[in-house]
Amino acid sequence: MEKNPTSRVERWLQKTNAINFSIYCITAAFLTYCSMYAFRKPFTAGVFADLQLWGIDYKIVLIIAQVLGYMLSKFIGIKVVSEMQPQGRIKSILVLIGIAWLALLLFGLIPYPYNFVALFLNGLPLGMIWGIVFSFLEGRRFTELLGAGMSASFIVSSGLVKATGRGLIDGYGISEFWMPFLTGMLFVPLLFLGVWMLSKIPPPTAEDVSMRTQRIPMGRRERVQFFLAFAPGIILMVAIFIGLTIFRDLRDNFAVELWAALGYADAPEILLTAEIPIAVCVLIIIGLMMFIKNNRIAFYANHCIIILGGLLVLVTTWMFANGALHPAAWMIIIGFGMYLAYISYHTMLFERWIALFEYKSNIGYLMYVADAFGYLGSVAILLFRNFGAGNVSWLTFFTRSAYIMGGFTVVTGLVATLYFLQRERVKVREGGRPSFIVPDGRRDPIGRV
DSSP states (O other), rough: OOOHHHHHHHHHHHHHHHHHHHHHHHHHHHHHHHEEEEEEEGGGOOOOOOEEEEEHHHHHHHHHHHHHHHHHHHHHHHHHHHHOGGGGGHHHHHHHHHHHHHHHHHHHHTTOOOOOHHHHHHHHTTTTTTHHHHHHEEEETTTTHHHHHHHHHHHHHHHHHHHHHHHHHHHOOOTTTTTTHHHHTOOOHHHHHHHHTTTTTTOHHHHHHHOOOOOOOOOHHHHHHHHHHHHHHHHHHHHHHHHHHHHHHHHHHHHHHHHTTTTTOOOOTTHHHHHHHHHHHHHHHHHHGGOOOOHHHHHHHHHHHHHHHHHHHHHHHHHHHHHSHHHHHHHHHHHHHHHHHHHHHIIIHHHHHHHHHHHHHHHHHHHHHHHHHHHHHHHHHHHHHHTSSSSSSSSHHHHHHHHHHHHOOOOOHHOOOOOOHHHHHHOTTTOOOOBOOOTTTTGGGGGOO
């Protein structure tokens, strides 16, 4: 007897060609993560003018509250996501986003200034969504392409959600406190479609495993072992990611204010249209990385891309500050440079790192360590902006941040590259301890060079 339609979808995915499979996976991940943004970012479309709490601009209070919850979620995710079994993924996505939506309902119900607590509760579950969704895509020979497709949602979705939020406020008179809940409601159908599609994706094939190394849950022992094996490299790459996260959050959370300062206050559609070319270009560049079969070449090419991203931000900011670049072009190009480096972490860097060193593990551990400290840095810079640079305009503060982040990314990226090159040259002294032990007890393949 013929099985039900959902079983036919699973069988089709197992038999179809790489192009169809990739399109399906990208669509599923994009829809799911895009929908998550509708429960996380819509409140940033509000300006909350003339509202303060404890002497802090209320929008900054809201952003800090949510980022604190999101950051805590990332620290929790180091354990939860890296240890999560495949059968628990779908339920976890729905439960976590459901909790976040209820928190947005509380944000509308609780009066100002007490409703900032609701945004802490909103961010608390959402920080684990990325790792759960990406676990459906990692460890495949096309992971770069799949990850790039999913990561395009970082760029497009934020603008789409903010444009939707502004539309509800300006077009329908919805208050800034109820707009986030209603925006989330509009995206519920897309969320269910994306999650249903994810549930049908089969696990990596034997060919995938042979090319990218088996991906397994990591317990505490495995996580500690991995950190000790690559501590300098982890510290350097996480440091770069902290800078990228801070800059990305500034550009994203205060996009309305930045575009207004550049003369686009009456053009809310630019919040979306400016992000589309960025998403397309980043998707193409990172997607092309899947054609590099050699994990070593791809790993160091990834380092070059990160350094290039920092250099683009640095140079174009100098050009803008000296009147040599149009403001809109500057915002788009620095967005491209920043996202090129930022999304490389989510799609290529850790993927090829694991594959190059043949370390049985998963991306969740590395990504959540980076994310957790990245959002910690984001909170710190917001507090500094309010208390240490409160008299500086957002545009000036953002421009200065671009110089710092761009320069730091270039310099630290070069140092990290030298570390990994040296790491490859490490040899095990005859009769001595291997440079690291993979979880099943085998010697480090680099130690045998």
